[in-house]
Amino acid sequence: MELFQLSRASDVRDAITAGASSRTAQQGADVRFLAGGTTLLDLMKLNVERPGRVIDISRLPLDKVEATADGGVKIGATVRNADLAQHPLIRERYAVLSQALLAGASAQLRNMATTGGNLLQRTRCVYFRDTAMPCNKRDHGSGCSAIGGFNRTQAILGVSGECIASNPSDMNVALMALDATVHIQGTRGERAVAIDDFFLLPGDTPERETVLEPGDLITHVTLPPPVAGSRSVYLKLRDRASYEFALASAAVVANVVDGKLDHVRVALGGVGTKPWRSREAEAALASIAPDADAFARAAADALAGAKPQSQNGFKVELAKRCLVHALKLATAPA
Structure with missing residues (x-):
């Protein structure tokens, strides 16, 4: 240091x-x-x-979880993950977020980690964390050691020739499925950014992961009102049962009306260079009866653009099965 x-x-x-x-x-x-x-x-x-x-921003007054006038919720940037996971508003209205937070890290880390910090969580790629190894995310132009190297845990969606590092967050996958908005204050004033637009694909600039500019501070996150009657699920598959990052995960929010899917949101974790919203899966599921065949087709559409490397091809099938099971859980009779 x-x-x-x-x-x-x-x-x-x-x-x-x-x-x-x-x-x-x-x-x-x-x-x-x-x-x-x-x-x-x-x-x-x-x-x-x-x-x-x-x-140090830990003492700024950004540590509240509050209901909004429209029935949604406002989450301060310094709210601790443990407090957010157990908050009644979150547990009752946004179960997928509570589940995702409790699936991440350890109890000790959840007691310290914050909402804003989790949004900015960096990859766990071993080459990014080892300064002796080339890494375009850390030192642009040096090369990507994971391509052709150890890549079992790396991304298969949103990758580029510059970077295949996976995003490690559980919380952000749930926020994707909940249509969250990130609120930012900076030298140019305040702005609100849809979470899918907040994260950037690596492309030719893997060192840039979000739309934040110098001086920008995340102040809070807002969630829209939950869809009446909807259910939500976060499912995480990993090498061990605790304190481990996802090989594949799925966040699903779904509402079934008269035997058909009236509302569905799908996000994947562990497989993307950013928390991965699958609009392809959502389109495949729109206004149809929820059944195993429909879920399998949606999962196939979600992973159609996958580009696995030498060691992580198994993630394609793993992510499909993860999503199918999450959809079954979210649409099963109460």
């Missing part, structure tokens, strides 16, 4: 002003915000992140 300056933001504007002094818009910029620190501090110890200044 290199030397850095630590200061505490007195308010949101103070944090934005300090953050705007960052030299670049890429991850790993010169100024970083610190809330729970469960990812940032790890990467600083590994010299993957080397900020010259760290701004």
Whole structure:
């Protein structure tokens, strides 16, 4: 870990002003915000992140979960994952989010990790975390060691010739299925970004993972009102039962009316370079009777664009089966 300056933001504007002094818009910029620190501090110890200044935002008044006037919910950026998972509004109205949070990390980490930090969670690719190895995400232009190297856990959707690193978050997969909106304040004012637009595909710029610019601060996330009668499920498949990242996961929100799917949202985890919303699966399921054949067709459509590497081809079938089972759970009679 290199030397850095630590200061505490007195308010949101103070944090934005300090953050705007960052030299670049890429991850790993010169100024970083610190809330729970469960990812940032790890990467600083590994010299993957080397900020010259760290701004503590943990005491800003962004730690509330509140119902909104339209029946949705507002989640502050510094709400702890453990508190969010157990909050009555979340457990009762957005079960898929509670399930996803409880499936992630350990109890100790959930007690520290925050909503905003989870949105910005970095990949667990071994080459990204090892500064002795080439990695385009960490050092653009150096190459992607995972292509042709150890890639069993890497992405099969949204990959490019520059990067195949998978996004590790469970929470963000659920937020995708819930049509979440990320609210940001920066030097240019406030803006709201749909979560699917918040994350960027690696393309030719794998070092840039989100739309955030220097000085931008995530203040909260909003969820729309739940669809009446809908049920939601998060299913995670992994190598071991606890404290492990997904090989494949599925978040499903579905509502069946008169024997047909009236509303369905599908998101996948563990298989994408970002939390993966599958509009292909949603289109295949629209207004049809929920049955095993329909689920299998939707799963095939969801993985049709997969580009597996030498060691992770199994993820194609694993993700299909994960999605099919999640759809069965979400549409089973109450």
